[in-house]
Amino acid sequence: MNQAQAQAQAQAQVSVLNGWTRSEDGWLAGVCEGLAQQFEINPNVLRLLWIASLLVFGFGFLLYFIFAFCLPVEGKEEEAYKPKVLGVCMRLSEKLDIDIGLVRVLTVMVALGSFGVTVVFYLLLHFLLNKKNNQNLEH
Numbered sequence: 001m002n003q004a005q006a007q008a009q010a011q012a013q014v015s016v017l018n019g020w021t022r023s024e025d026g027w028l029a030g031v032c033e034g035l036a037q038q039f040e041i042n043p044n045v046l047r048l049l050w051i052a053s054l055l056v057f058g059f060g061f062l063l064y065f066i067f068a069f070c071l072p073v074e075g076k077e078e079e080a081y082k083p084k085v086l087g088v089c090m091r092l093s094e095k096l097d098i099d100i101g102l103v104r105v106l107t108v109m110v111a112l113g114s115f116g117v118t119v120v121f122y123l124l125l126h127f128l129l130n131k132k133n134n135q136n137l138e139h
Contacts, residue, residue: 019099021074022067029068037074066112070104088122091129 023033026043032050036043053060072080080100083090089107093100111118 020101022071031067071101086126
């Protein structure tokens, strides 16, 4: 791979990375601030919605924890593309051209909702997804 191709690949990966992130200067874990930047809205609107979900529905704490755990911190997006658990979310993100943070959030939410079926599917994807594409990113 020549220098121009490597730069094009790195720039394509950075464009995917500039998505769902947590802000470094947010109140708690930076989730509302980072998502507000992504959707170009006032972070206080998201904070109010989060508080309402805590008071009315009760699932706001779990949802916030999932986002805080799964979304990369703004400015450290490259670290998000390091494999966490077998590297399945990373490979899915690259293969489907979807933001890595979003893939991880959806994976955790589906895993919690499926009572373990997702874990079996996750393990199957680990063996089915092509690892050759990821070896280029490591070097």
